[in-house]
Amino acid sequence: MTAHSPVQRLAAHVRVALGDGPFLPPRGWTHMGAVICDASFHARRKYRSTIRPRLIRLQAAWPDAATVRGFQARLAEDLATAMDFNSPRRVATAHAITDLLVTERVDTREELHAWLGRQANRDALRETRGVGPKSVDYLGNLVGRSQVAVDVHLRAFAAQAGVTGPDYGELRAVYEETADLLGHDRAGLEHAVWWYMSQSS
Numbered sequence: 001m002t003a004h005s006p007v008q009r010l011a012a013h014v015r016v017a018l019g020d021g022p023f024l025p026p027r028g029w030t031h032m033g034a035v036i037c038d039a040s041f042h043a044r045r046k047y048r049s050t051i052r053p054r055l056i057r058l059q060a061a062w063p064d065a066a067t068v069r070g071f072q073a074r075l076a077e078d079l080a081t082a083m084d085f086n087s088p089r090r091v092a093t094a095h096a097i098t099d100l101l102v103t104e105r106v107d108t109r110e111e112l113h114a115w116l117g118r119q120a121n122r123d124a125l126r127e128t129r130g131v132g133p134k135s136v137d138y139l140g141n142l143v144g145r146s147q148v149a150v151d152v153h154l155r156a157f158a159a160q161a162g163v164t165g166p167d168y169g170e171l172r173a174v175y176e177e178t179a180d181l182l183g184h185d186r187a188g189l190e191h192a193v194w195w196y197m198s199q200s201s
Helices: 006-018 032-041 047-061 068-074 079-083 088-103 109-115 119-126 133-142 152-160 168-182 186-198
Strands: none
Touching: 006 152, 006 168, 006 186, 032 047, 032 068, 032 079, 032 088, 032 109, 032 133, 047 079, 068 088, 079 088, 088 119, 119 133, 133 168, 133 186, 152 168, 152 186, 168 186
């Protein structure tokens, strides 16, 4: 690894911008309705002001949706109304993820954590309407896996370090190697970068 490799440049920027940590990974959710809705609704929205309050309200309104099957039963009602979020496309994604997980007999946070450990299952998620590679990684972090979900904030932070151009998988690998080099939890570093960049957005 050269001194000017993407990993070294990103590591140097992490040290300057964020310090030495420790960087704690996000806690995610134990309520599976919140997990599925977070993964389905969060993209390109302000998380703290728009998404997180709705997820907290959903958990209070639908306590029986804490499992995937419980959430599926609730979906007979209007999810857009429950989330106070009028986006048919995102509602359809939540339904599609739910249907896949029920078919796969995945019902709890622990079961989804284990299920996502198999590449074939991640590939099946990618075939779901509205689910891209970032959503798969993000869903993993919501149930306690240590992954890097590359979004606009992580791309912008990498660009500040002079790391530009890689596709999703390449940039994710750069972040993973950077976390390993610096001795940070991968999801913890991702969350620290996201928090830092979201403060100025």
